[in-house]
Amino acid sequence: MAEGPGELVAAGExxxxxxxxxxxxxxxxxxxxxxxxxxxxxxxxxWLKADVERYIAEHRRPRPADEDE
Incomplete structure (x- = not known):
């Protein structure tokens, strides 16, 4: 059986x-x-989830930690 491309995500995710x-x-x-x-x-x-995760890691600033935790 052929393997798929990886986990996929849509706009909502x-x-x-x-x-x-x-x-x-x-x-x-x-x-x-x-x-x-x-x-x-x-x-x-x-989208491929891995591609979106890579974009987030490389191009988005980390969100501030929630101080209530």
Whole structure:
């Protein structure tokens, strides 16, 4: 059996990963370093989770720690 490309994520999961809303995510998608979708389906685009995680690690500032923890 052939292995798949890896774990896939859609916009909803990426919103959570980035901690942003839909309009901010649309702006982030325009960033030249944001990964291209792995595929565009009738219900929307999907990305390789590893590509999105790499983008976050390389291009997003860490969120401040919650002081209540």
């Amino acid at each position: 990426i919103l959570e990963m980035l901690g942003v809303g839909r309009s901010r995510f649309r702006a982030i998608q325009q960033h030249p370093n944001f990964p291209a979708p792995y595929a565009k389906l009738s219900v929307g685009s999907i």
